[in-house]
Amino acid sequence: MPYRPPVSDYRFLMDHVAGFSDVAATDRFAEATPDTVDAILSEAAKMCQEVLAPLNRNGDLHPAYLENGVVRTSPGFADGYKAIAEGGWIGISASPESGGMGLPMTLTTAVNEMMASACLALQLNPLMSQGQIEALEHHASDEIKALYLPKLISGDWCGTMNLTEPQAGSDVGALRAKAEPNGDGTYAVSGQKIYISWADNDFSENVCHLVLARLPDGVQGTKGISLFMVPKFIPDADGNPGKQNDLRVVSLEHKMGLHGSPTAVMEYDGATGWLIGPEHGGMAAMFTMMNNARLGVGVQGIGAAEGALQHALAYAQDRKQGKAAGSGTIIEHADVRRMLTTMKADIYAARAIAMMNAVAIDMTTATGDAGWKVRAAFLTPICKAFGTDVGIDVASTGVQVHGGMGFIEETGAAQYSRDVRVTAIYEGTNGIQAMDLVARKLMDGGEAAFRLLEEIEQGAEAAKGTHPELADAVWQAAESLRETTEWLVEQSDLNQRFAGAVPYLRAFARVLGGHAHLAAALAGDATRTKLATFYIKRLLPEHTSLLAHAQEGADDLLAISADDLAA
Numbered sequence: 001m002p003y004r005p006p007v008s009d010y011r012f013l014m015d016h017v018a019g020f021s022d023v024a025a026t027d028r029f030a031e032a033t034p035d036t037v038d039a040i041l042s043e044a045a046k047m048c049q050e051v052l053a054p055l056n057r058n059g060d061l062h063p064a065y066l067e068n069g070v071v072r073t074s075p076g077f078a079d080g081y082k083a084i085a086e087g088g089w090i091g092i093s094a095s096p097e098s099g100g101m102g103l104p105m106t107l108t109t110a111v112n113e114m115m116a117s118a119c120l121a122l123q124l125n126p127l128m129s130q131g132q133i134e135a136l137e138h139h140a141s142d143e144i145k146a147l148y149l150p151k152l153i154s155g156d157w158c159g160t161m162n163l164t165e166p167q168a169g170s171d172v173g174a175l176r177a178k179a180e181p182n183g184d185g186t187y188a189v190s191g192q193k194i195y196i197s198w199a200d201n202d203f204s205e206n207v208c209h210l211v212l213a214r215l216p217d218g219v220q221g222t223k224g225i226s227l228f229m230v231p232k233f234i235p236d237a238d239g240n241p242g243k244q245n246d247l248r249v250v251s252l253e254h255k256m257g258l259h260g261s262p263t264a265v266m267e268y269d270g271a272t273g274w275l276i277g278p279e280h281g282g283m284a285a286m287f288t289m290m291n292n293a294r295l296g297v298g299v300q301g302i303g304a305a306e307g308a309l310q311h312a313l314a315y316a317q318d319r320k321q322g323k324a325a326g327s328g329t330i331i332e333h334a335d336v337r338r339m340l341t342t343m344k345a346d347i348y349a350a351r352a353i354a355m356m357n358a359v360a361i362d363m364t365t366a367t368g369d370a371g372w373k374v375r376a377a378f379l380t381p382i383c384k385a386f387g388t389d390v391g392i393d394v395a396s397t398g399v400q401v402h403g404g405m406g407f408i409e410e411t412g413a414a415q416y417s418r419d420v421r422v423t424a425i426y427e428g429t430n431g432i433q434a435m436d437l438v439a440r441k442l443m444d445g446g447e448a449a450f451r452l453l454e455e456i457e458q459g460a461e462a463a464k465g466t467h468p469e470l471a472d473a474v475w476q477a478a479e480s481l482r483e484t485t486e487w488l489v490e491q492s493d494l495n496q497r498f499a500g501a502v503p504y505l506r507a508f509a510r511v512l513g514g515h516a517h518l519a520a521a522l523a524g525d526a527t528r529t530k531l532a533t534f535y536i537k538r539l540l541p542e543h544t545s546l547l548a549h550a551q552e553g554a555d556d557l558l559a560i561s562a563d564d565l566a567a
Contacts, residue, residue, distance in 0.1 A: 002049065002053065003048065003049055003053040003117055003118050003307060003310060004049065004310065005041075005044075005045035005048055005049060005114045005117070005118075006306060007041045007042065007045050009348070009351065010041060010110040010351075010355075011037070011038075011041070012520070012523075012524065012528075013351060013352055013355045013516075014037070014106065014355065015523075016519060016520065016522075016523035016524070017352050017355065017356070017516050017519045017520065017523075018106070018352065018355035018356050018358070018359045019356075019359050020032075020104075020106055020355075020359055022359070022363060023104050023106060023359055023362040023363060023366065024037075024104075026363070026366035026367065027366070028365060028366035028367075029103070029104050029362060029366055031102070031103070032103055032104050032107065036103070037107065040092070040103065040107050040111070041107075041110060041111075043087065044087070044089060044110075044111040044114055044115075045114055047083055047084070047087055047089070048114040048115055048117070048118040049118065051079070051080055051083045052080050052083070052084075052115060052118035052119040052122060052123075053117075053118040053119065054076070055074070055075075055076045055077060055080045055118075055119045055122060055260075056118065056119045056120075056121075056307075056415070057412060057415070058074045058075045058076050058077070058260065059074040059077065059119060059121040059122065059258075059259055059260020059261070060121075060257075060259050060260065060415045060418075060419070061259075062074050062075050062260075063259035063260060063262075064201075064252065064259070064260060064261070064262035065252065066249060066251065066252050066262075069248060069249065070200065070202060071199070071200035071201055071202060071249060071252065071262045071264070072202055073201050073202055073203065073260070073262070074121070074259075074260040077122055077201075077203070077260060078202065078203035080119065080122050081122065081125060081126075081155070081201075081203050081204070082155075082203070084115070084122075084126055084155065085126075085154065085155025085156075086155070088101060089111055089115070089126065090126045090129050090130060090133075090152070090153060090154075090155050091130075091133065091152075091153035091154070092107055092108040092111060093105050093107070093108045093130075094130075094133050094137070094149070094153045095137060095149070098137075098145065098149035098150050098153055099149070099150045099153040099154055100133075100153050104358070104359075104362040105292070105295075105358045105361045105362050105365070106355060106358040106359050106362055108130070108358075109295065109296075109299055109354055109355065109357075109358040110355075112126075112127060112130075112296055112299050112300075112303070113299045113300075113302055113303040113306070113351070113354070114303065115303070116299060116300045116302075116303025116304060116307075117303040117304065117306045117307040117310075118303075118307070119260070120258065120261075120300060120303065120304055120307075120419050120420065121258050121259065121260030121261040121419065122260060122261070123300070123303070124197055124198060124258070124261045124300070125158060125197075125198045125201070125261070126155070127293065127296045127297075127300070128158070128159055128160050128161060128197055128198055128293075129152050129155070129157075129158050129159040130292070130296070131159070131161060131289040131290070131292055131293040131296070132152060132159030132160070132161065132208065132210055132289060133149060133152050133153060133159070134288055134289055134292050135210060135227075135276065135285050135286065135288045135289035136148055136149055136152075136229075136276065137149065138285070138288045139227070139276050139277035139281075139284075139285040139288065140229070140276050140277070144229060144274060144276065147235060147239050148208060148229065151205075151206070151208075151239075152208065155204070156204065156205050156206075157204055157205055157206040157207070157208055157231075158198060158201060158204040158206070158207050158208065159207075159208045159209075159210065160196055160197065160198055160199055160207060160208070160209050160210065161196075161209075161210050161286065161289055161290075161293075162177075162193040162196055162209050162210060162211040162212065162230075162266060163175075163193070163212050163286065164193060164194050164195045164196075165177065165191065165192060165193055165194060166192065166194055170428070170429065170432055172212065172222060172225070172283070173220070173221040173222040173223075173224075173225065175191070175212060175213070175214065175225065176191055176214075177189065177190065177191025177192070177193065177211065177212065177213035177214065177268065178190055178191060178213055178214050178215075178216070179213040179214065179215055179226060179228055179273060180215075180216065180270075181215075181216075182272070185274075186272050186273065186274060187213075187215075187228055187272075187273045187274070187275060188270040188271070188272065188273075189211055189213050189228050189230050189268045189270070189271045189272075189273040190213075190268050190269055190270050190271070191211075191213060191268050192250070192265065192266065192267050192268070193211065193265070193266045193268070194265050194266075195253070195263055195426070196209075196263065196264045196265070196266050197261055197262075197263055197426075198261060198262060199249055199262060199263075199264035199266050200232070200249050200262065200264065201262070205233075205241050206231055206232055206233050206235075206241045207231070207232040208229060208230075208231045208232070209229070209230045209231065209232070209247070209266070210227060210228070210229060210230075210276065210286070210289065211227070211228045211229075211230045211268065211273065212225050212226070212227055212228075212282050212283075212286060213225070213226060213228055213273075213282075214226065215279055215280065218279075218280055219280075222283045223280060223283075224280055225280065225282040225283055226275060226277075226279050226280055226281065226282040227275070227276040227277055227281070227282035227285045227286055228273035228274060228275055228276060229273060229274045229276055230245065230247060230268065230271050230272070230273040230274075231245060232244070232245055232247065233245065234272055245271045245272055246268070246269045246270050246271040246272070247266065247267065247268045247269070247271040248266070248267050248269075249264045249265070249266060250264070250265040250266065250267050251264065251265045252264055252265075253265070255422070256418050256421060256422070257415065257417075257418025257419040257420075257421060257422065258418070258419045258422055290427060290428070291377075291380055292361070293427050294380050294381070294383070294384040294427050294428065294433070295354065295357055295358065295361070295380060295383055295384065297384055297387075297388060297423050297426065297427045298350070298353075298354055298357075298383040298384040298385070298386070298387030298388060298423075299354050299383075299387060300387075300388070300391070300420070300423050301350070301387040301388035301389070301390055301391025301392070301420055301423045301424075302347060302350045302351050302354060302387045302390065302391060303391075304391045304394075304395055304416050304419060304420035304423070305343065305346070305347045305350070305390050305391045305393075305394035305395060305420070306347055307416055308343070308391075308394050308395040308397075308398035308413070308416035308417070308420075309340070309343045309344060309347060309394060309398065311398055311412060311413055311416065312339075312340065312343065312397070312398040312401040312402065312413065313331075313340055315401060315402055315405075315411070315413075316329060316330050316331040316336055316340060316401055317329055317331050319403075321403075330401075336401060339397050339400060339401050340401065341531070341534050342397065342534075342538075342539065343394045343397055343398070344531060345513075345517070345531055345534055345535040345539060346390045346393065346394060346513070346535075346539070347390060347394060348513075348516065348517065348520070348531065348535075349386075349390075349509070349510075349512070349513025349514075349516055349517065349535065349539075350383075350386055350387045350390040350509075350513070352512070352513065352516030352517075353379065353382060353383050353386060353387070353509060353512050353513070353516070354383050354387055356379055356512070356516075357376060357379040357380060357382075357383040360372050360373075360375040360376035360379060361376045364376055371451075374444070374447075374448045375448060375451070375452070377441065377448075378437075378441050378448040378449065378452070381433035381434065381436045381437045381441065381505065382433075382437065382505055382508055382509050382512070384427065384428070384430070384433050385424070385430040385433040385434060385502075385505050385506075385509075386505070386506065386509035387423075388420070388423040388424040388430060389424060389430060389506070391420040391423055391424075392417070392420055392421060392423075392424060395416040395417040395419075395420050396417050398413050398416055398417070399413045399414055399417055401413075430502070430505075431501070431502060433505065434501035434502040434504065434505040435497075435498050435501050437501065437504070437505050437508070438488055438494075438497040438498065438500075438501045438504055438505075439494055439497060439498070442485070442488060442489055442497075445489055446485050446486065446488075446489045449485045449508075450482065450485070452512070453478045453481060453482050453485070453511075455515075456474065456475075456478040456511060456512070456514075456515040457475050457478050457479070459474070459515055459518060459519060460472070460474045460475035460478065460515075460518065461475070462522070463518050463521070463522050466522065467518065467521050467522065467529075467532075470517075470518055470521060470532060470533060470536045470537075471518060473514070473536050473537070473540060473541075474511070474514040474515060474518050474536060474540070477510070477511045477514055477540055477543050478511055478515075480543065480544065480547055481507060481508060481511050481543065481547065483547075484504065484507070484547045484550050484551055487551050488500075488504065488550070491553070493554075495554040495558070496553040496554050498554065499552070499553055499554035499557045499558075500549050500550030500551065500552060500553070501550075503545075503546040503547070503549040503550045504546070504547070504550035506542075506546050507542075507543040507546035507547050507550065510539065510540055510542055510543045510546070511540070511543055513535060513539070513540070514535065514536050514540040517531065517532035517535045517536055518532060518536065520532050521533070
């Protein structure tokens with residue numbers, strides 16, 4: 001089934017929901033005119049539909065493998081990567097001084113979603129490079145920037161991030177990798193890293209690893225960690241790949257899905273590295289990379305969901321089963337229609353949140369306004385967790401729409417479910433995103449949350465004249481969310497917040513989704529109004545039980561012992 005990029009949905013969200021006009025009105029992004037936006041979206045859509053989408057199945061059936069120390073990639077991936085690089089899609093938001101387009105993150109977000117829908121395994125490669133570009137732009141020395149940024153932006157070189165170790169997953173501060181000064185401004189980096197996405201390939205000139213390690217005087221925990229650039233090939237005097245560095249791919253993981261994306265165990269044995277940022281400042285530099293990566297991973301979930309929906313819809317419009325009216329196909333059955341409409345409505349809600357997040361990042365970049373920065377930070381964990389949860393739910397429902405054929409690999413429905421599953425785990429598990437939301441993101445006493453809720457209620461007030469029933473439901477949901485937020489802020493014991501963090505995050509996403517659907521009903525046509533009605537009447541009410549869960553606290557939960565669970 002051919003993939004059709006939902007370009008009209010991106011434009012609608014930019015114009016009527018996410019506030020992209022504010023971004024385009026700034027001096028920083030004045031070049032993001034409607035004509036430029038249309039050209040970017042249409043060209044990216046063409047590349048995704050014609051070049052990347054046909055590679056998706058290859059990545060699943062013919063995984064990357066390790067041969068004599070070199071990772072061999074899936075058939076066609078080299079050509080697909082070349083199309084991404086030559087199109088300039090890696091550096092859409094990167095600085096023009098280094099060869100990037102300098103365009104808003106909102107556009108990068110839309111393009112990344114299209115690439116994720118078309119071929120998630122390959123899209124992960126440029127996503128890693130984009131994160132590395134962001135980190136280097138903010139924290140690297142001028143010499144490192146001059147050498148690495150043009151190569152990464154052009155796609156001649158690829159970037160990775162190396163955080164996790166066998167004993168240090170979410171607890172990054174437990175890492176053991178070390179870096180010893182060489183006395184010439186470089187460092188000898190040693191240690192083992194695991195779960196390294198796209199740690200190597202057979203199509204780029206070099207692979208540039210950002211590695212977290214501890215200097216000899218680094219204290220234990222995250223405050224003693226530094227960040228180093230450790231390339232596969234050490235650049236020579238002319239900036240070209242020179243001799244092989246002292247690092248290697250030990251093995252590739254055998255994974256549930258995302259087979260076309262090689263995930264490696266990496267070994268560093270006194271490899272030559274360069275410090276990025278100040279000594280012991282590695283976490284600050286890495287979080288620059290991770291925060292945008294979290295938006296990117298949320299978008300990966302949405303992209304996989306879009307692909308799964310299109311796959312399921314095509315099947316439902318073709319498969320004849322039972323005594324269906326109309327076309328005689330299963331899409332005429334009420335329950336199949338329910339599944340497909342839920343998929344569509346949730347994708348729209350998650351995509352809207354991602355666009356809002358991207359616009360907040362762009363406004364932070366363009367204005368330096370602290371309010372926009374806080375808004376972007378607040379939306380990031382919601383975008384990451386809800387976007388990937390929607391990806392998993394929609395892909396699973398897509399299998400269900402196929403019935404028995406969904407369990408048969410040849411239909412391709414199961415691949416979306418297997419591929420997207422990891423997105424709720426990497427770049428910080430969704431549970432950690434929720435804990436971040438109720439702890440760090442509420443350290444302001446809930447001000448950022450309350451500002452969002454005020455916007456939602458103002459939007460509902462504006463819609464009462466034309467859509468009173470829908471507007472009232474959204475307004476009431478926002479009020480309920482406000483009450484729970486106030487309760488959470490009052491809890492000084494963080495465990496009382498953490499016990500209900502996941503349902504609280506999902507409730508917040510549900511209400512933001514209701515806000516976005518209501519805006520669509522106001523500005524859109526009858527089709528968008530029908531979808532908004534479905535979401536607000538059938539899916540938004542979920543927030544009630546979620547908020548009840550969030551306010552139960554931790555006492556009854558922690559009273560359940562390991563023995564109770566094993567009984």
